Amino acid sequence: SQRGLPRAAWVVIGDHASRTLAQRxxxxxxxxxxxxxxxxIMSLAFVGGARSFADGFVPIEVREGSITYVRIGAFSAxxxxxxxxxxxxxxxxxxxxxxxIINSVKFAVNIILDLLLISKIHVGSHEPTVNMQAGIQLAxxxxxxxxxxxxxLWRNAVQYGKERENxxxxxxxIKPHAGAxxxxxxxxxxxxxxxxxxxxxxxxxxxxxxxxxxxxxTAWGVFNxxxxxxxxxxxxxxxxxSLAFVGHAWGAWRRAIGVQTRRPKATxxxxxxxxxxxxxxxxxALVIEVPVCLFLTYFGACPxxxxxxxxxxxx
Numbered sequence: 001s002q003r004g005l006p007r008a009a010w011v012v013i014g015d016h017a018s019r020t021l022a023q024r025x026x027x028x029x030x031x032x033x034x035x036x037x038x039x040x041i042m043s044l045a046f047v048g049g050a051r052s053f054a055d056g057f058v059p060i061e062v063r064e065g066s067i068t069y070v071r072i073g074a075f076s077a078x079x080x081x082x083x084x085x086x087x088x089x090x091x092x093x094x095x096x097x098x099x100x101i102i103n104s105v106k107f108a109v110n111i112i113l114d115l116l117l118i119s120k121i122h123v124g125s126h127e128p129t130v131n132m133q134a135g136i137q138l139a140x141x142x143x144x145x146x147x148x149x150x151x152x153l154w155r156n157a158v159q160y161g162k163e164r165e166n167x168x169x170x171x172x173x174i175k176p177h178a179g180a181x182x183x184x185x186x187x188x189x190x191x192x193x194x195x196x197x198x199x200x201x202x203x204x205x206x207x208x209x210x211x212x213x214x215x216x217x218t219a220w221g222v223f224n225x226x227x228x229x230x231x232x233x234x235x236x237x238x239x240x241x242s243l244a245f246v247g248h249a250w251g252a253w254r255r256a257i258g259v260q261t262r263r264p265k266a267t268x269x270x271x272x273x274x275x276x277x278x279x280x281x282x283x284x285a286l287v288i289e290v291p292v293c294l295f296l297t298y299f300g301a302c303p304x305x306x307x308x309x310x311x312x313x314x315x
Contacts, residue, residue: 004188004191004192004194004196004310005031005034005035005085005185005188005191005192005196006031006084006085006087006088006089006185006188007088007188007191007243008025008031008184008185008186008188008191009028009031009088009089009091009295010088010092010182010243010244010250011187011246011250011251012183012184012188013027013031013088013089013092013093013247014092014093014243014244014247014248014250015026015247015248015250015251015254016094016248016249016251017251017252017254017255018251018254018255019247019251021131021159021160021163022160022163022173022174024093024182025093025160025174026173026174026175026177027089027180027183027184027218028089028090028092028152028156028174029153029156029174029175030176030177030180030181031085031088031089032082032086032089032176033087034080034085034176034181034184035082035084035085036078036081036082036085038081039078039079039080039081039082040078040081041078042072042078042081043075043076043078044069044074044126046070046073046074046077047074047075048072050067050070050071050074051067051157051160051237053070054066054067054070056203056207056210057163058070058193058210058217068131069130069131069134072131072134072135073134073137073138075138075142076137076138076141078142079141079144079145080141080145081238082149082285083102083141083144083145083148084212085148086099086102086145086148087099087102087148088097088154090152091240091244092244092247094171094244095152095155098148098151098152098155099148101147101148101151102144102145102148103144105139105143105144105147105148106143106144109139109140109143109144110137110140113138113139113140114134117132117136118132118133118136122266123248156174157263160174170241174275177251186275190307206220208301215258215311215314216312216315218309218311219305219309219314222305222308222309222314222315223305223307225300226296226304226305226308227276230292230296231289231292231293234288234289235285235289238284238285239279239281241277242277242278242280242281242301243278243282245277245279246274246275249273249274249276250274253266253270253273253274292307302315303315
């Protein structure tokens, strides 16, 4: 459910038309703190239940040796929660440089650690293991999340200080506040519930696939690699872009009708104008992704899966 509440960022934090910069930064900080605490609780739960988790999601052939791997990977929930919250909040604040830094740091750290520890020319005489690979992945995630968070907080402090010096109005505090959480929960609760249900169904699906044996588990991993790298990454890029424009359009409409109106009603023309960026992104995704999916279905999926897995049976 780590992606549920951050979706509220687009209509709340992205509302620069009717909210001050200080209010938007405070909402961002509250969102990040809440998601970090939630992610830490999930990670500790995964560590405590590593054996039960392995029983449900790891093929029986390698189950006994995978408990350490599960415990290392458990803290990816913590880093991913921070990363998702920071990325959503900063994009809503029109700060795409922060997600860029997060991804750049992750990419650089991954290459450096791979070369030093698990590549064919790695330093030392040790034998690379799957647990070492999990540790590298965790290090990449934690480094990118915390460096991105530090950069975000630093830039916010600088921007807030400049805006405050150049304005005579009274500014509110930007520290996380419990009163800001209900503002995020109100528009984000449905997304939060949807995300929790979707994740539960996903875990149920994975556990059933894993119970069928290592071949099916490997095939599922290969399928996810193809799906995310070739299909979902471009779609999510379009989604993030359209969400930013939709959030700004909604904020402009909200200010136009008056922020004092407690139960605003929008005309069909206003709704179409607000969601127009999403419709454009949808059209672009369909034009590009449908031919890609058809090509993979009839020509590309089997040889690509064979290349990734090295197994005809998996392909």
